[in-house]
Amino acid sequence: MTSVLQVEGLSASYRKNKVLDHATFTVKPGTLTAIVGPNGAGKSTLLKTILELHPALEGSVSFFGASYAKVKSRVGYVPQRGSVDWDFPTDALDVVLMGLYGRIGWLRRPGKKHRQQALQALREMGMEEYASRQISQLSGGQQQRVFLARALVMDADLYLLDEPLAGVDAATEKAIMATLNLLKSRGKTVLVVHHDLQTVEDYFDHVLLLNRTVVAHGPTAETFTESLVHRAYGGTLRWKGVTSG
Amino acid sequence: MMIAGLSHNAQWVLLGTLILGTAAGIVGCFAYWKRQSLMSDALSHASLPGVIIGFALVGSKNLPVMLAGAAAGALLGALLIHWIRSSSRIKEDAAMGIVLSVFFGFGIMLLTMVNRMAGAAQSGLDSFIFGQAASMVQRDVWLMSGLALLVLIVAVVAFKEWKLFLFDAAFAKGLGLSGRFMNALYLFCLVLVIVVGIQAVGVILMAALLITPAVSARYWTDSFGRMVILSAVFGGVSGASGTVLSAYGNGWPTGPFIVLSAAALFIVSLAFGTRKGVVVQAVQQRRLRKELTKPKTERRTAEGGNAV
Numbered sequence: 001m002t003s004v005l006q007v008e009g010l011s012a013s014y015r016k017n018k019v020l021d022h023a024t025f026t027v028k029p030g031t032l033t034a035i036v037g038p039n040g041a042g043k044s045t046l047l048k049t050i051l052e053l054h055p056a057l058e059g060s061v062s063f064f065g066a067s068y069a070k071v072k073s074r075v076g077y078v079p080q081r082g083s084v085d086w087d088f089p090t091d092a093l094d095v096v097l098m099g100l101y102g103r104i105g106w107l108r109r110p111g112k113k114h115r116q117q118a119l120q121a122l123r124e125m126g127m128e129e130y131a132s133r134q135i136s137q138l139s140g141g142q143q144q145r146v147f148l149a150r151a152l153v154m155d156a157d158l159y160l161l162d163e164p165l166a167g168v169d170a171a172t173e174k175a176i177m178a179t180l181n182l183l184k185s186r187g188k189t190v191l192v193v194h195h196d197l198q199t200v201e202d203y204f205d206h207v208l209l210l211n212r213t214v215v216a217h218g219p220t221a222e223t224f225t226e227s228l229v230h231r232a233y234g235g236t237l238r239w240k241g242v243t244s245g
Numbered sequence: 246m247m248i249a250g251l252s253h254n255a256q257w258v259l260l261g262t263l264i265l266g267t268a269a270g271i272v273g274c275f276a277y278w279k280r281q282s283l284m285s286d287a288l289s290h291a292s293l294p295g296v297i298i299g300f301a302l303v304g305s306k307n308l309p310v311m312l313a314g315a316a317a318g319a320l321l322g323a324l325l326i327h328w329i330r331s332s333s334r335i336k337e338d339a340a341m342g343i344v345l346s347v348f349f350g351f352g353i354m355l356l357t358m359v360n361r362m363a364g365a366a367q368s369g370l371d372s373f374i375f376g377q378a379a380s381m382v383q384r385d386v387w388l389m390s391g392l393a394l395l396v397l398i399v400a401v402v403a404f405k406e407w408k409l410f411l412f413d414a415a416f417a418k419g420l421g422l423s424g425r426f427m428n429a430l431y432l433f434c435l436v437l438v439i440v441v442g443i444q445a446v447g448v449i450l451m452a453a454l455l456i457t458p459a460v461s462a463r464y465w466t467d468s469f470g471r472m473v474i475l476s477a478v479f480g481g482v483s484g485a486s487g488t489v490l491s492a493y494g495n496g497w498p499t500g501p502f503i504v505l506s507a508a509a510l511f512i513v514s515l516a517f518g519t520r521k522g523v524v525v526q527a528v529q530q531r532r533l534r535k536e537l538t539k540p541k542t543e544r545r546t547a548e549g550g551n552a553v
Contacts, residue, residue, distance in 0.1 A: 053415050077419045084413045088278065089467045098409050102420040107402055134467050150416075 002065065004029045004158050004189040005050070010059035012042070012049040019045045021213045022059070027158075027191060027206075032184045034194040034203065034220075037210035038233050043193045044080065046210060047160050051077055063158065073102050076156030078147050080163050086136050092146045093131040096121050099150040121153040122146070124182075126175050141172030148176060152183075159183060161192045165199075177203055200224055255492050258378045258445075261386035262484035262503065265442050266454060268393035270480025271400045272438045273455035274462065274473045275431055278411040282459075284326070286452035287341040289439045291322025293352025293448045296373050301359050306369060308385050312440045319436045322348055349448070376447030376500030378488050385444065392441045396434045400473070403430075408469050445488070447500035454480060457507040464518025483507035 005027040012020040019042040027033060035043050048054035050061050052068055063071045076099075096118040097110050104110050122128050125145040130138060138146065144164055151159055159180075165173050180190050180203075191208075194200060200207060200220065207223045209215040209232040216228045251259065276282050295318025299311035322344045329340035356370060369380045381389075400407065409417045410427040418424050435455075442451045458479035462472045487503030516524050 048415075051419060053418060072419060072421050075419065077416065079413070079415055083415060085278075088412045089463070089469045089472050090408070090412065091467075095412070098413070098416065098420075101405065101409055101417075101422075104405075106406060106422070109405065136467075 002029070003027060004064060005191070006062045006065075007050060008060050010046070010049055010061060011057040012045050012054055013057055014045075018057075019212060020049060023210070023214050024059075025208060025214050025217045027189060029189050030184060030187050031206045032180060032190045032192070032204050033206035033208055034192055034200050035208045035210055036194055036197065036200060036224075036229075036232070037215075041211045041232070043210055044162050047077070047162050047191075047193060051075070051160065073154070074157045076151040076154045076159045078151045078159065078161040078164055080166070081140060081144050081147065083162075086138075086143060088135065091132050091134055092122060092127060092138065092142075092149075093118055095135060095146050096149045096153055099153040102154070118149075118153055121149040124152060125149045125179060139169070141168040144168050145172060145175060148179060152179070157188055159188060159190045161190070163193050163195060165192075166195060197229070251489070251492055254382065255379065255488075257383050257386045258381050258492075259485055259488050261381060261389045262378055262445050262488040262499070263481050264390045264393045264397075264484075265438075265445060266458070266480035266482070266484025266503070267477045268396040268400075268480070269438050269442060269454045269484070270458035270462075270476040270478070271473055272396060272434050273457075273459040273480065274476045275400075275407060275411060276435065276455060277459040277463070278469075279431065282452075282456045283338065283341050284323075285435060285439065285455040287326065287345040288319040288322050288436060289443060289448045289451035290345045290352075291348035292316070292319040292439055292443055293349055293373065294318050294355055295321075296443065296448075297352055297355040297359055297370065300370060301355070301362075308388060308444070312388070315440045315443055316436050318348065318352075319439055320432070323432055323436070352448070372447070372498070373443055374447050374449060375498040376443070376445050376450065376503070377496075378445040378499035379492060379496075381444060389441045389444070392437050396437050396441075399430065399434055404470070404473075411469075445484075445499050446503055447498065450500040450504045453504040453507060454483065457504070457511050458483060461507070461511045461514040461518075464514040464521045467520055479507065479510050483510060 003026045007026070008024050010020060010023045011018060019040070023042075023046060035046065037043055045054060049056050061068065063075060068075070093115065097114060099121070100110060100114045100117060104114055119128065119131060122131055125148055127142065127145050127149060130142060135143065135146065148161075148164065151161075164176055168176070180192070183190055192204070194204070201224060204220055206218065207220050208217045209223065209228055211232045215232040216223045273282075273285070276285050292315035295314035295316065296311045297314075299314025300306065302314075303310050325344050326337065326340045329335050329343065330337045359370065369377065372380050406422060406427070409420070410422060410424070414424050414427070417427070438455065439451055442454060446454055458476040459472070461479050462475035465475055466472050483503050483506040486506045488499055490506070491497040491499040491502040514522065516522055519525055
C-alpha cells in the first residue's frame with residue numbers, strides 16, 4: 001500500500017532543546033489518526049517540521065512519495081487557533097476564501113465561483129449565517145470552524161490539524177468530528193494533534209503516541225493501551241528529560 | 246483653495262508630499278499588521294548616516310546618491326536588528342532601540358563633522374533631520390513620486406497576497422507564498438517609503454507618517470481593503486496639508502506640520518471613528534444594553550401567560 005505521509009528520522013530543536021528526536025512513522029491513506037502525548041512532547045513541532053514551518057535538524061519527509069514543494073496543494077494545514085490575530089479586519093467568508101488563493105492564482109482576484117465554494121465550505125461547518133461576520137466577533141469554537149472551512153475548501157488529500165478541539169464548545173467538537181469523519185469517508189487522510197485522552201478511542205481509528213520520539217503508532221485498539229500510554233506519559237514524569245521510547 | 250497662494254515650486258512639492266503620504270499610509274498599514282510599527286522608526290533613524298556618507302562621497306548635494314546612502318543605512322539597520330534578534334536572547338524591541346540610537350547618534354556625529362567642511366553649511370543637510378519640503382526642486386519631486394508610485398503599484402497588484410501574508414503567514418507558506426519573499430518585499434517597500442520621505446519629513450518624524458494614518462484608519466472600518474485605502478487617504482491628506490501649512494511660514498520645517506496634521510486626523514478618528522471610536526462605542530454599548538434587557542421582559546410576560 002502506498003503511504004500518504006512518510007516521516008523518517010525527523011529531529012528538530014528549539015534553541016538547545018531537542019524537542020523532536022528521530023521520529024519515524026508512515027501514515028496510510030484513509031486513516032484518521034490522533035497524535036497524542038504529554039505537554040512538550042513535540043506534537044505541534046512535529047506538524048510544523050513536517051510542513052517545513054520549523055527547520056528540521058535531520059531526517060526526511062515525503063508526501064505521496066514526493067517532496068512537500070511538489071504536492072503543497074494536496075496538503076491542508078489547520079494551525080492552532082491562537083497562531084493568528086483574530087482582530088485582523090476581515091470576515092469569515094474572506095478567511096475561507098484564503099484557502100482558495102492557491103487555486104485562484106497569484107495576483108488574481110477571487111470570483112463569484114470561488115465565493116460560492118467558500119460559502120459551501122462554511123455551510124458544511126454549520127457557519128453559513130456567519131459568513132459576513134467579523135472574525136473578531138466569533139466565539140473560539142466558531143473561529144475554529146472557520147479555520148476548518150478554510151482547509152475544507154482547499155480540497156486537499158491530507159489534512160494536518162493542530163489541536164482543533166482545544167477549548168471549543170461541545171457543539172463545535174461534534175461538528176468538527178463529523179467533518180473529519182466525512183473527510184475520511186471521502187478517502188482523505190487526517191492527522192490530528194489531540195490532547196483529550198478520554199475521547200481518543202471514540203474519535204480516532206489510529207493513534208500515534210509521541211514523546212519527543214514515536215512511542216507507538218498503529219490502530220487505536222492495539223496502540224492506545226494502558227501500558228503504552230503510560231510509557232508515553234509516565235516515562236517523562238519518572239525520568240525527567242529521558243525518553244523511554 | 247489656499248493652494249493658489251503657493252509658488253510654482255511649492256505646488257510641485259505639494260504633489261510630491263501627497264503621493265509620499267499615500268504610499269506611507271499603505272505601507273504603514275502593512276507595518277501595523279506585521280506588528281512592526283516601531284521598525285519604521287528604527288529604520289528611518291538608521292538612514293541618517295547613509296545620507297551624510299552619500300553627501301560626503303560626492304562632495305555636493307546629489308539626491309540620488311544620498312537616497313541610495315539612506316537606503317543602504319536603513320537596510321543595514323534592518324539586517325542588524327534581524328541578526329541581533331536571531332543570534333542572541335535580545336528581543337526585537339530592544340534590538341530596534343539599540344540600532345535606532347546607535348545609527349542616529351553616528352549620523353549626527355557625521356553631520357557635525359561634515360558641516361565643518363567648506364560649502365557643506367549651505368548644503369541643506371540639516372533639513373534631513375526635521376524635513377524641509379520647500380528645499381525640494383522639481384527633479385527631486387519626480388524622483389520621489391516615481392519611487393512612491395512604485396510602492397503603490399506593488400501594494401495594489403499583490404493586495405490579496407499581502408492580506409494573506411499579514412493575517413496568516415504560516416498558512417500562506419502552505420499555499421506556496423514564500424514568507425521570505427514577502428518579508429523581503431515588505432522591507433523593500435518600507436525602506437523605499439522612508440528613503441523617499443526623509444527629505445520632506447525628516448528622519449526623526451518619518452515614522453509618524455507611517456504609523457499614524459494606519460492607526461487612524463483602524464477606527465473607521467472592519468475591512469482590510471478599506472483600511473488600506475483610508476490609511477492612504479489620511480497619509481496623503483496629512484502630507485499635503487502639512488506642506489501647505491509650512492509653506493506659509495518662512496523656513497518652517499515641513500515634518501512637524503505633516504505629523505501634526507496626521508495627529509489631528511488621529512484624534513478625530515479616535516473620538517468619532519465609526520467602528521471603534523470612543524464616542525461611537527459608548528453609544529453602541531448603551532443601545533446594546535437596552536436590547537439585552539428587552540427580550541428578558543418579553544420572556545417574563547410570556548411566562549406570565551400573556552401572548553407576546
